Amino acid sequence: MNYFSVVFCTILFSVTSSFSQEKIDKYVVGKGETVSQIAQKFKITPYEIYKLNPDAQNGLKPNSVLLIPKSNGKSNVTSSKTAKQQPKTHLVVAKETLFGIEKKYDITDEALKKANPDIEKYGLQVGQILNIPSKNTSKTSVVAKNVVVYHTVLPKETKYSIAKQYGMTIEELERKNPEIVANLAVGYELLIKGNGSKPVAKVVPAETKVVSEKHVAVSVPEPVNYIDYTVKPKETFYSLSKMFGLTQQQLIELNPALSAGVQEGMVLKVPSKSNQIASNSVKQKVVLTKKSSDIKKTLVLLLPFNIAKNGGDTISSNVNRLNNDKFLNMTLDFYSGALMAIDSAKQVGVVMDVKIFDSNEAKTTSSVASIFSDNNLANADAVVGPFYQSNVEKTASLFAQNNVPVISPLSKDTGNPMPNLYQSIVSTAVLKSAMFDFMNAKQGNVIAVIDKKKETIRKYILENQKEVKIAPLTATGGLDVESFKKLLVKDKINYVILETANTGMIKYTMNTMLGVMANYQVQLVILEPNETLDTDEISFENLTKLHLMYPSATRENTSPEAQLFMQSYRKKNKVNPSTFAIRGFDITFDTMMRLSQDKTYQETAETMITEQVENKFEYRKKEEGGYVNNGTYILYYDTDLTIKEAR
Structure with missing residues (x-):
């Protein structure tokens, strides 16, 4: 269903004579196109598009029309004389970083900050217009055009992270370095730019000093001790660079995730600095696709087929149960995903002894104890299941003596603290906390609109999120619009948490937000699934406008x-x-790949974050014992009718 009609703004039909003199073209936006892509197509800057189309800063819609200045030899793009006379500017859009902007215009971090002093004070802001200094006025970059560039591979770097860092594809990287097609070795010097016949500028660790544009003086490096540092609120590339004596690029080389920007809570690898910074346990996001251990492991799956419930071993009785037993269908679906995982693991070389048993369980009973004693499972390497919380806890106690990890695949209960129990379902409390962590990391102005029937969430916010502003309600329980507007802040993104199932209140709040979008950045937020938003009474188009x-x-x-x-x-x-x-696949495949490493399952849980088809596994050790999964995503509705992950 097409939720968007063709948008023709009035301004597009009232082009003045001055626009005509500048020779303006009209361009119809295609699905999924961005301002940057269109600018590249017409060989102009995004700023030139935004200058003629201010509304484009709020995002592009398919079939909308943009005004495009023709390239006639007088534009900033083609006229070097004009370029020298007029300073180049850049409009900051969502997800951009200083590193990406500096790379785009081939300027140094120092030159960009000198031309824009506010960056060091307030950081990079969406919608900010930056002055881009010409290369003639900025200091000559170490990586000059006439210099061959090499990159020394650091531990845990991948072809993908290196290619992304230099704005190239993996294929381009492998074409320049054919010897890495099979394997990427730590310490190897990759050719990034040039053909190797010119002077070399190597991307080297911090202890190597660049003497000039064409020569590199390498001192004998002293051993560097690295520690883990957790990013605090309001910290920026500039403050981190000053703290650790590293350039922005060096920080990104050590921590490729920084290429997407600095975020509160990130755990960074940094050089030790006279023990001034306390070390935290590192969590490395990894993709486990290959085994690194040749020791054959044993995985036990305890799934509640409950075969004993069959009224008789006849086709009709089995068909009848399949048609009416939702719990059995859920189990069979999980099982089918687990079988896919076992097959996928074999394809990447993981050979594992997988034992599957019928746990015959109800909420408080199961046959796990007899399965454990009859099949000599005490030395298993991991157990997935059973499904019910009480049964999975009993299973964990049976396997506790050898500290065999027992993964609870579907239970949402918090459960009792047990050292070998891993709760894989992310709790509601963790999801709420992750949402607030994200908004705080973005330094947003958070406002909550809560109706009178949602006192539980009101109490939670008052007790745990004291910086959140709660919007006043009218005597009849509706939103007090004028009081709400007074809570908005112009220089920040205003996150509006909406907690109500009342259709009228939802529509009224959304319309109010849409009405202030011309003057404020606003985004709609919910903490829990809200079925009312999925009804026909709520405009899907408005949900995407409010992201x-x-x-x-x-x-x-x-x-x-x-x-x-x-x-x-x-x-x-x-x-x-x-x-x-999908859950059966993700849990089983993740468990098998963790077991195939040269570490115990517990060690991988404490050091590795993994992602499978739909689920993320980021286990955190609880103080009282056991592990919980904190693997969450922050998602939003985009104007192209897709759901995307917020960064």
Whole structure:
């Protein structure tokens, strides 16, 4: 269904004579196109598009029309004389970083900050217009055009992270360095730019000093001790660079995740600085696709098929149960996903002894104890299941003597503290906390609109999120619009948390937000699923305009790997995978890949964050014992009708 009609703004039909003199073209926006892509197509800057189309700063809609200045030899793009006379500017858009802007215009960090002093005080802001100094006025970059550039591979770097850092594809990187097609070795010097026949400028660790543009003086490096540092609120690239004596690029080399910007809570690898900074346990996000251990492990799956419940071993009795037993169907879906995971693990060389048992369980009973004693499972390497919390806790106690990890696959209960119990379902409390952490990291102005029936969430915010402003209500329980507007802040993103199931209140609040968008940055936020938002009475188009944002334990994954899983599942099972089938795959595959490493499952849980088709596994050790999964996503509705992850 097409939720958007063609947008023709009045301004597009009232082009003045001055515009005509400048020779303006009209361009119809295609689906998924961005301002940057269109600017590149016409060989102009995004700023020139924004100058003629101010509304484009709020995002592009398919089939909308943009005014495009013709390139006639007098524009900033083609006239070097004009370029020298007029300073170049850049409009900061969402997700841009200083590193990316400096790379785009081939200028130094120092030159950009000198031309824009406010960056060091307030950081980079969306919508900010930066002065871009010419290369003639900025200091000569170490990586000059006539210099061959090499990159020394650091520990934990990948082809993807290195290629992304230099704005190239993996194929381009491998074409310049054919010897890395099979393997990428730490310490190897990759050719990034040039053909190797000119003087070399190497991307080197911090202890190597650049003497001039063409020569590199390398002192004998002293051993560097690295520690883990957790980014605090309001910290920026500039403050981190000053603190650790590193350039922005060196920080990114050590921590590729920084290429997306500095975020509160990030754990960074940095040089030790006279023990002034306390060390925290590091969590490295990894993609486990290959085994690193040749020791054959044993995985136990305890799934509640409850075969004993069959009224008789007849086709009709089995069909009747399949038609009426939702719990059995859920189990079979989970099982089908687990089988796909076992097959996928084999394809990457993981050979594991997988033992599958019927746990025969109800909420408080199961046959796990007899399975444990009859099958000599005490030395298993990991257990997935059973499904019910009370049964999974009993299982954990049986396997506790050898500290065998027991992963609870579906229970949402907090459970009792047990050292070998891993709760894989992300709790509601963690999701709420993650949403507030995200908004605080963005230094947003957070306002909550809460109706009188949501006193629980009001109490939670008052007790745990004291910086949140709660919007006043009228005597009849509606939103007090004038008081709400007074809570908005112009120089920040205003996150509006909406907690109500009342259709009228939802529409009224959304209309109020839409009415102030010309003067304020506003974004709609929910903390929990809200079925009312999915009804026909709520405009989906308005939800996308307000970029509805919410925390989630799962994501919509359109990667090639996810598509391959979907296709393989359909081919094998003749249906699309259900939520439980995907869950069965993710849990089982993640467990098998963790077991195939040269570490125990517990060690991988304490050091590695992993992502599978829909789920993220970021285990945190609880003080009272055991582990919980903190793997959350912050998602939002985009104007192209897709759900995307907020960064």
